[in-house]
């Protein structure tokens with residue numbers, strides 16, 4: 001399976017750090033290999049691998065070109081980030097390009113509505129991955145796919161660098177619900193999204209995310225997990241998040257959204 005890691009995921013850089021300190025992540029593949037402390041993660045990985053292997057036949061042709069483009073975009077982003085002048089230029093160009101986005105995501109990526117995601121401080125790998133999903137039609141929305149299909153290579157680079165460089169405002173969330181979410185988060189989510197919700201290995205930053213949006217995303221993954229094979233317009237599909245949400249109740253999901261919103 002050339003170019004496919006055990007999670008079937010794109011990895012943004014060949015050298016991710018495992019800063020869980022728990023040995024949960026294999027450094028260069030974004031794959032969870034050690035289940036000593038959290039055996040369920042190993043199961044998630046194995047299950048994801050099996051599921052991915054089954055669907056690989058169907059996906060191999062369609063996805064061949066796409067990771068290559070993402071790798072080129074991520075390489076360009078890395079190049080900009082290590083050079084101050086290039087980074088500043090990307091931020092300026094990204095800000096200019098984001099004029100159309102500001103009415104929903106806010107000028108600085110702090111969204112103006114609870115059902116619209118913040119983009120500030122989001123990691124570049126996740127932003128690029130989601131833009132790719134909107135372009136492919138894998139993720140649906142009434143506006144985002146139309147906008148995303150219009151982005152040039154440079155637009156994608158600049159927008160990702162711009163939003164990642166912005167500062168998240170503190171989220172509004174309920175500390176009592178958040179306290180209920182803490183043990184769930186530590187058990188089920190920390191391995192990929194990190195103790196501080198900053199997202200390991202290019203997984204989504206969930207810290208500070210809008211509660212309503214996070215709840216709706218988790219429910220959509222869960223719905224897809226439970227109704228696999230019956231595509232729904234509102235669905236968000238991702239094997240790992242479907243595994244992670246399939247067993248959660250509505251209360252668990254709400255508690256998790258409040259907990260991650262308050263992570264700093």
Ligand code: HEC
Pocket residue numbers: 097098100101102103104105115116117118119127130131139140141143144147159
């Ligand atoms: C009309 C409002 C609107 C506009 C304008 C808009 N977005 Fe969005 N965007 C959304 C909504 C709503 C979502 C979440 C969609 C969903 O629920 O799946 C989203 C999702 C995203 C995501 C995925 C975020 C995540 O956490 O998964 C990215 C990246 C994004 N938008 C970038 C942009 C960029 C860049 C622009 C400007 C070129 C833009 N958006 C313009 C409403 C908008």
Ligand code: HEC
Pocket residue numbers: 044117129133184185188189190191192193203204205206209214215217218236237238240241244245256257260
């Ligand atoms: C095995 C890794 C993994 C685990 C464990 C995991 N996630 Fe995720 N998470 C992902 C990936 C990958 C995505 C992006 C999926 C996609 O492309 O839609 C994601 C996306 C999300 C999103 C959407 C982010 C956004 O901005 O739209 C939320 C919210 C989220 N995860 C919360 C959680 C919570 C809460 C848990 C624990 C119950 C959890 N995740 C467990 C890998 C994981």
